[in-house]
Amino acid sequence: MDQKPSxxxxxxxxxxxxxxxPDDYLAAYRNMLLIRRFEEKAGQLYGMGFIGGFCHxxxxxxxxxxxxxxxxxxxxxxxxxxxxxxxxxxxxxxPKGVMAELTGRQSGYSKGKGGSMHMFxxxxxxxxGHGIVGTPAPLGSGIAFANKYRGNDNVCLTFFxxxxxxxxxxYESFNMASLWKLPVLYxxxxxxxxxxxxxxxxxxxxxxxxxRGLAFGIPGRQVDGMDVAAVKAAGEEALAHVRSGEGxxxxxxxxxxxxxxxxxxxxxxxxxxxxxxxxxxxxxxxLVHKRLSALGRDEEELKAVDKEIxxxxxEAAQFAQDEPEPEPGxxxxxxxxxxx
Amino acid sequence: xxxxxxxxxxxxTMEEGTxxxxxxxxxxxxxxxxxxxxxETDKATMEVEAIEDGVIQSILVPxxxxxxxxxxxxxxxxxxxxxxxxxxxxxxxxxxxxxxxAAAAPPQAPAAQAPSPGLGETEPExxxxxxxxxxxxxxxxxxxxxxxxxxxxxxxxxxALRDAMAEEMRRExxxxxxxxxxxxxxxxxxxxxxxxxxxxxxxRYADHGVWFAGIGVxxxxxxxxxxxxxxxxxFAMQAIDHIVNSAAKTLYMSGGQMHCPIVFRGxxxxxxxxxxxxxxxxxxxxxxxxxxxxxxxxxxxxAKGLLKAAIRENSPVVxxxxxxxxxxxxxxxxxxxxxxxxxxxRIARAGKDVTLVxxxxxxxxxxxxxxxxxxxxxxxxxxxxxxxxxxDMETVLTSVRKTNRIVTVEEGWPVCSVGTEICAQVTxxxxxxxxxxxxxxxxxxxxxxxxxxxEKLALPSVELVVSAAKSVCYRxxxx
Numbered sequence: 001m002d003q004k005p006s007x008x009x010x011x012x013x014x015x016x017x018x019x020x021x022p023d024d025y026l027a028a029y030r031n032m033l034l035i036r037r038f039e040e041k042a043g044q045l046y047g048m049g050f051i052g053g054f055c056h057x058x059x060x061x062x063x064x065x066x067x068x069x070x071x072x073x074x075x076x077x078x079x080x081x082x083x084x085x086x087x088x089x090x091x092x093x094x095p096k097g098v099m100a101e102l103t104g105r106q107s108g109y110s111k112g113k114g115g116s117m118h119m120f121x122x123x124x125x126x127x128x129g130h131g132i133v134g135t136p137a138p139l140g141s142g143i144a145f146a147n148k149y150r151g152n153d154n155v156c157l158t159f160f161x162x163x164x165x166x167x168x169x170x171y172e173s174f175n176m177a178s179l180w181k182l183p184v185l186y187x188x189x190x191x192x193x194x195x196x197x198x199x200x201x202x203x204x205x206x207x208x209x210x211x212r213g214l215a216f217g218i219p220g221r222q223v224d225g226m227d228v229a230a231v232k233a234a235g236e237e238a239l240a241h242v243r244s245g246e247g248x249x250x251x252x253x254x255x256x257x258x259x260x261x262x263x264x265x266x267x268x269x270x271x272x273x274x275x276x277x278x279x280x281x282x283x284x285x286x287l288v289h290k291r292l293s294a295l296g297r298d299e300e301e302l303k304a305v306d307k308e309i310x311x312x313x314x315e316a317a318q319f320a321q322d323e324p325e326p327e328p329g330x331x332x333x334x335x336x337x338x339x340x
Numbered sequence: 341x342x343x344x345x346x347x348x349x350x351x352x353t354m355e356e357g358t359x360x361x362x363x364x365x366x367x368x369x370x371x372x373x374x375x376x377x378x379x380e381t382d383k384a385t386m387e388v389e390a391i392e393d394g395v396i397q398s399i400l401v402p403x404x405x406x407x408x409x410x411x412x413x414x415x416x417x418x419x420x421x422x423x424x425x426x427x428x429x430x431x432x433x434x435x436x437x438x439x440x441x442a443a444a445a446p447p448q449a450p451a452a453q454a455p456s457p458g459l460g461e462t463e464p465e466x467x468x469x470x471x472x473x474x475x476x477x478x479x480x481x482x483x484x485x486x487x488x489x490x491x492x493x494x495x496x497x498x499x500a501l502r503d504a505m506a507e508e509m510r511r512e513x514x515x516x517x518x519x520x521x522x523x524x525x526x527x528x529x530x531x532x533x534x535x536x537x538x539x540x541x542x543x544r545y546a547d548h549g550v551w552f553a554g555i556g557v558x559x560x561x562x563x564x565x566x567x568x569x570x571x572x573x574x575f576a577m578q579a580i581d582h583i584v585n586s587a588a589k590t591l592y593m594s595g596g597q598m599h600c601p602i603v604f605r606g607x608x609x610x611x612x613x614x615x616x617x618x619x620x621x622x623x624x625x626x627x628x629x630x631x632x633x634x635x636x637x638x639x640x641x642x643a644k645g646l647l648k649a650a651i652r653e654n655s656p657v658v659x660x661x662x663x664x665x666x667x668x669x670x671x672x673x674x675x676x677x678x679x680x681x682x683x684x685x686r687i688a689r690a691g692k693d694v695t696l697v698x699x700x701x702x703x704x705x706x707x708x709x710x711x712x713x714x715x716x717x718x719x720x721x722x723x724x725x726x727x728x729x730x731x732d733m734e735t736v737l738t739s740v741r742k743t744n745r746i747v748t749v750e751e752g753w754p755v756c757s758v759g760t761e762i763c764a765q766v767t768x769x770x771x772x773x774x775x776x777x778x779x780x781x782x783x784x785x786x787x788x789x790x791x792x793x794x795e796k797l798a799l800p801s802v803e804l805v806v807s808a809a810k811s812v813c814y815r816x817x818x819x
């Protein structure tokens with residue numbers, strides 16, 4: 001029996017050497033820096049007791065969602081699980097509203113009732129914010145089903161982690177999405193650790209997660225998730241494939257999180273050297289910084305961007321501390337839907 | 341602009357810590373991500389990283405200082421680009437900097453750690469939700485099953501569960517793991533269980549201690565005795581088909597041929613601030629299912645004695661633990677073979693005026709309420725159900741026939757709750773003995789909100805229990 005899966009049909013040609021124009025690099029720099037500084041501030045507010053419960057920071061993975069958002073079109077939807085602050089900011093949600101949700105305040109995106117893991121913005125096409133890993137796969141496929149049903153050409157960008165990629169519901173989704181040629185792009189954010197479990201310890205054939213759709217006829221590609229230009233190029237190619245009506249595609253984006261799984265994670269499952277090596281030699285923001293410098297961008301200009309972002313984040317943090325908690329009566333609202 | 345570096349909270353429960361070591365000196369430049377200090381909490385030693393670039397201007401707390409309060413300034417950092425804010429930039433007050441726990445902690449063991457490996461004194465390896473008080477030892481009424489004069493040892497619920505599993509795994513005849521090949525992996529790479537309660541077991545028995553629900557049920561059909569650990573029961577929603585459809589019904593469907601001796605265990609109910617999808621009590625959901633046994637202990641002794649019983653049980657058992665109770669200490673009898681009966685409630689406090697019936701963390705409210713009620717001249721009897729299916733109604737009814745009043749206490753939702761069932765049965769079977777309508781104290785009938793103030797309102801409270809008890813005793817509640 002042939003052990004190697006056959007190449008899927010309609011495998012798109014590999015993308016050309018990825019690069020961005022200077023303005024796109026600057027935009028990517030700004031967006032990634034916003035996520036980085038926002039998450040640093042969130043960690044700080046957690047340390048001060050303003051944020052409670054779980055808080056999963058996206059630091060290190062910024063290029064993934066930033067590149068994908070640069071590739072997507074107006075009208076495309078986004079859904080992910082609970083390492084979600086970066087996705088919210090990247091879809092254009094207001095940092096003040098996101099931070100105020102983290103501190104559990106009335107002005108937060110979910111009126112303080114959802115917290116770090118559960119925020120949504122219908123306006124920005126962000127469908128959450130889900131606490132149970134793996135669930136974005138069927139939910140995103142359902143959003144894609146609605147796109148097809150309505151006859152629009154939007155695609156649902158469906159993010160989940162490499163740990164979730166072992167769940168049954170992911171494969172049930174692959175099957176139906178391929179059968180019905182749903183406009184869904186599955187993005188596996190492979191940061192190598194499912195909480196404290198290294199990917200190769202819990203995942204069969206872990207080096208080729210992008211082939212997980214082969215049996216369903218879903219093409220896949222692996223991307224360097226620390227390079228925003230590579231992510232954008234692969235995202236554009238994949239979205240074009242999906243939008244053309246050919247059915248779903250899988251992008252496995254190789255990335256790395258610097259911080260613990262959540263805030264109270266002493267991280268005994270990896271070495272400090274490993275984390276430092278990623279920070280020093282593979283940092284996605286530093287890479288863009290270098291390319292911008294090589295393109296002749298003035299260092300002062302880049303510093304000004306950082307300063308501007310810090311001000312935005314500080315303002316959000318202040319807002320999130322000053323806003324009131326929800327009214328006690330909010331406990332009983334939004335449980336069941338109102339009649340039309 | 342100089343900014344204070346504050347003592348960070350390294351876990352949701354940390355209030356103070358020891359500044360074990362400085363990795364920087366005054367005048368030294370630091371960059372974001374540099375390790376600047378090591379801090380010891382009661383649970384672990386964590387490295388602290390700089391989160392902004394700058395120069396350490398002064399160190400305010402020398403290394404070795406104990407009891408440094410969270411948010412106390414420990415050093416002053418001079419930020420790198422200290423210039424006046426750009427014109428037009430929003431005016432933001434300078435904020436103190438709280439340093440971050442580092443992503444990678446040092447490999448050495450925390451000083452306070454107990455001598456044996458993985459004893460539950462350190463932070464769990466994976467995600468941990470905030471927990472309640474860690475050190476209070478609760479003196480509950482002695483177990484009726486424990487012979488007088490038995491030596492008692494204080495241990496946490498987490499340690500009691502670990503001991504129960506390790507002891508049962510050692511019982512060669514009963515254990516499927518013991519017959520399997522020994523662990524050949526390096527201990528540092530073996531999974532220690534989500535909450536360290538299964539740490540020792542996993543160390544010894546490698547991959548055989550933790551199962552997937554459906555795989556576990558199949559193995560149980562074939563005669564093994566798996567223990568399936570859910571990181572939390574919230575995640576068991578993905579596996580409930582196998583608990584209800586595959587495990588619970590098989591004995592019946594096979595006309596008595598096929599047993600399913602399996603234990604599903606893990607923390608159930610609300611933790612703290614982890615919001616709707618991670619805070620819910622499934623007690624009444626599982627208590628409804630014929631074919632299952634459902635256990636929800638409060639004390640460490642019950643956790644140990646009942647988990648051992650669950651592993652020996654020939655029916656599938658749903659074992660509902662509580663995360664906030666994991667770190668709490670209770671006296672546990674030092675007995676070689678401490679196994680408690682499934683389906684038997686325990687009188688946690690004897691009294692004559694009103695019966696408080698509860699289980700799991702609900703007991704914490706009932707016990708505190710009983711103390712307050714005693715001060716007001718009301719002598720409450722507390723029943724700890726311990727097992728939710730089968731329910732020990734005889735113990736409840738005997739108590740109600742004595743006190744003539746009943747209040748049930750649980751953190752779960754009110755509709756079709758465990759308390760609903762108890763109140764219905766008491767009404768049907770002891771109607772003539774009741775001097776007041778039975779009352780239920782439950783969680784609010786909403787998904788768990790994240791906001792601190794709303795979460796408090798969504799859970800029961802000692803005040804509510806006291807008020808309900810006074811109400812059924814027709815005593816006035818102060819406004």
